[in-house]
Amino acid sequence: MEFISLEEFYRSICNGGSSIVPEGISKELGQFNVFDTNELLAQNSGKKGKMPYNRRLYYKISLISGRSTAEYADKVIDIEKYGLLFATPKVPYNYTSEDEEHSAVFCVFSPDFITRSNTGFMLDELPIFSPGSIPVFELTEDEFQYLRTVFSKMRTEQASDYAFKYDLIRTYVMELIHQGQKLQPASVLYPKHSASERVSSLFVELLERQFPIESNQQRIGLRTAKDYADRLAVHVNHLNKVLKENTGRTTTEVIGNRITQEAKILLKQTNWTVSEIAYCLGFEEVAHFSNFFRKQTQITPNSFRN
Numbered sequence: 001m002e003f004i005s006l007e008e009f010y011r012s013i014c015n016g017g018s019s020i021v022p023e024g025i026s027k028e029l030g031q032f033n034v035f036d037t038n039e040l041l042a043q044n045s046g047k048k049g050k051m052p053y054n055r056r057l058y059y060k061i062s063l064i065s066g067r068s069t070a071e072y073a074d075k076v077i078d079i080e081k082y083g084l085l086f087a088t089p090k091v092p093y094n095y096t097s098e099d100e101e102h103s104a105v106f107c108v109f110s111p112d113f114i115t116r117s118n119t120g121f122m123l124d125e126l127p128i129f130s131p132g133s134i135p136v137f138e139l140t141e142d143e144f145q146y147l148r149t150v151f152s153k154m155r156t157e158q159a160s161d162y163a164f165k166y167d168l169i170r171t172y173v174m175e176l177i178h179q180g181q182k183l184q185p186a187s188v189l190y191p192k193h194s195a196s197e198r199v200s201s202l203f204v205e206l207l208e209r210q211f212p213i214e215s216n217q218q219r220i221g222l223r224t225a226k227d228y229a230d231r232l233a234v235h236v237n238h239l240n241k242v243l244k245e246n247t248g249r250t251t252t253e254v255i256g257n258r259i260t261q262e263a264k265i266l267l268k269q270t271n272w273t274v275s276e277i278a279y280c281l282g283f284e285e286v287a288h289f290s291n292f293f294r295k296q297t298q299i300t301p302n303s304f305r306n
Contacts, residue, residue, distance in 0.1 A: 066102030
């Protein structure tokens with residue numbers, strides 16, 4: 001799996017040039033920038049850069065105009081006219097334009113750009129970036145025009161000599177995030193806090209900590225329903241009951257679905273052997289992994305990869 005840094009991102013969108021690559025970006029904390037794809041195309045003589053499907057070491061918020069397809073992990077989401085797209089370092093993504101009139105404005109920023117010290121919380125604590133959330137939203141024309149204005153304000157401030165411009169830009173970034181969260185289902189924004197739902201939430205958090213797999217030497221530490229129950233200090237039967245009530249699935253089913261999702265990503269985006277992937281996902285024998293994957297998807301790992 002390849003991980004794209006901000007520096008690599010800048011170089012990719014200017015086709016190897018350096019005219020828009022900030023000096024010292026690898027050393028600067030809290031890096032931020034905002035772009036318009038029409039201007040990038042003009043700078044690069046109309047050549048469209050190819051966006052690889054990979055995890056990136058930065059956050060990105062895109063406002064899209066035109067029919068396109070967003071691909072997250074093993075999900076594909078169609079955007080008919082206007083869309084708002086959130087990307088995090090945790091999940092690989094790509095989106096493809098299906099329309100000649102397609103355009104977008106987007107901002108990119110490092111994890112250090114918005115910290116607890118200047119907002120009161122970390123980005124990954126927000127519902128928009130929580131595990132399992134849908135990070136792509138279709139917009140009405142009014143919503144699109146409103147958010148386009150927010151991006152315009154960010155660009156105006158970035159070009160200004162105002163001493164506190166990045167503090168102001170952070171408020172615009174947070175406005176984009178809050179607008180995205182308002183588009184989420186109420187159940188995501190206002191979760192209940194019963195004891196069973198708290199156990200379910202802690203389980204999901206613990207499960208997501210096992211991923212992403214970043215090296216073929218890395219191995220998930222928790223593999224079975226009992227592993228998770230022991231870590232949460234509850235009986236495995238109680239954990240099963242809680243998850244069944246809150247998700248409609250057993251602990252083993254939830255774990256299996258998440259492992260399958262990661263297996264698909266690794267099979268698609270790495271050149272690791274099936275044996276290496278099996279090891280990373282906690283299987284002692286490659287045959288056990290192959291049987292598991294076939295049961296989950298009805299095809300073999302090699303068939304999925306090819």
